[in-house]
Amino acid sequence: MTSQVPLTSWLLSATPNALKRATAHPFLASAGRGTLPKSTLSQWLAQDRLYAQSYIRFIGLLLAKIRIPAQRANSASPLKPSSEQHAVEVLIDALVNIRTELKFFEDTANAYGLDLTAISAEEGGESLAESGSGNITTSAGISTTGSGSCPGSTGVARGNQNNSPAADAEGEMEGVKAEEHRLCGAQGECQMQAGSDICYPPSPRKPQGGTNVVEREPSLPPGGRPASAAPLERGEPIYFAATSITHAYIDMFMSAGSTGISLLEGLAVLWATEVCYLRSWRYAASFLKLRGGQSQDDADGGALRDKFIPNWSSVEFEDFVDRIGDVLDEMAGETKGSEEAEMMRGRCLEWWRQVVWLEERFWPAMD
Structure with missing residues (x-):
């Protein structure tokens, strides 16, 4: 049974192809080879900093879910530390780490001349259609075509209760079906229509019986400009903001920390983001x-080789990720009943798939 395998090991084996795409991206290869332009690094770093800032609120939401048992006054011995107490410890350490990380961003950016408010191509008004990708976006700005499909796809039909890694991998290869979109549907992001293989916005409803219907203007993307907008005029201001994928990541954090989501699921999201980050920079x-030469000869001036990559691939970071995983596995192991355990794993798998989907798209596209 899948419940006999630690949750973290099971999740890592559930989507091998998607995980490889997310953690072996061309952006990362260019970063390791020293060929990543300073402008591209600045654009990514600016978005990663916004992601890190939202991480603080996410951790706070997870801490608010925890109720630590009180020590009884007549107890002869102290209570054994619970999984909730272990969760508190690792979450507090996460807050300390992110404060250190944000200062690390600023210090390194200043030392190497990186811009933490660099404007990405998306914010500058370059639409997906203009780039020739043909992607369609949902209301949260999540691309729903291509190899990754919809972030809410579980790879398993609603009626299929077999959540084994082999079944999930097979489902991943079979493509996307409407009934697979459980997570995105629950979050209001799935726009798949009956008989279709991709998500796309439904056709506007026609007025009935002479009712006056006022259609709302489509919402603007994070950069503040519709995809169909005319090219920017020279001198027209462009404002720094989160891209659609950064917004989607932040929205996922807020959703995973919301009242209706369990602490275990929230920890699964936290661990998923961190383990993907570690594997990416490893x-x-x-x-x-495989490289020689001097770091100052790198396209980014050496920031990646000297600072960022050693920090994000360090043994210390690996130990922290493992601690989160240990707490997650401990808490998952306390789930009572085989049916409840399988349902819990299914929910965590949906979050895992969404994190991996977003991770792949968080890296800037490379020519």
Whole structure:
């Protein structure tokens, strides 16, 4: 049974192809080879900093879910530390780490001349259609076509209760079906129509019986300009903001920390983001071993080789990720009943798939 395998191990084996795409991206290879332009690094770093800032609120929401048992006055011995207490410890450490990380961003950016408010192509008004990708976006700005499909796809039909890694991998290869979109549907992001293989906005409803219907203007993307807008005039201001994928990541954090979501699911999201980040930068670090030359000769001036990659691929970071995983596995192991355990794993799998989907798209596209 899948419940006999630690939850973290089971999730890591559930989507091998998607995980590889998310953690072995061309952006990371370029970062490791020293060929990543300073402008591209600045654009990504600016968005990653916004992501890190939202992380603080997410951790706060998870801490608010925890109720630690009180020590009884007549107890002869102290209570054994519970999984909730272990969760508090790792979450507080996460807050300390992110405060250190944000200062690390600023110090390194200043030292190497990186811009933490760099404008991405998306914010500058370059639409997906203009880039030739043909992608369609949902109301949260999440792309729903291409190899990743919809972030809410579980790879398993509603009626299929077999959540084994083999079944999930097979479902991943079979493509997307309407009944698979449980997470995105629950969050109001799935726009798949009956008989279709992709998400797309439904056709506007026609007025009935002479009713006056006022259609709302479509919402603007995070950059403040519709995709169909005319090219920017020279001198027209462009404002720094979160991209659609950064917004989607922040929205996922807020959803995973909301009242109706369990602490275990929230910890699964936290661990998923951190383990993907660690694996990504370990992949980038693998290129450093094959290189020579001086770091100042790198396209980014050496920030990645000297500072960022060593920090994000370090043993210390790995230990922190493992601690989150240990708490997650401990809490998952306390789930009572095989049916409840399988349902819990299914919910965590949906969050895992969404994190991996977003991770792949958080890296800037490379030519």
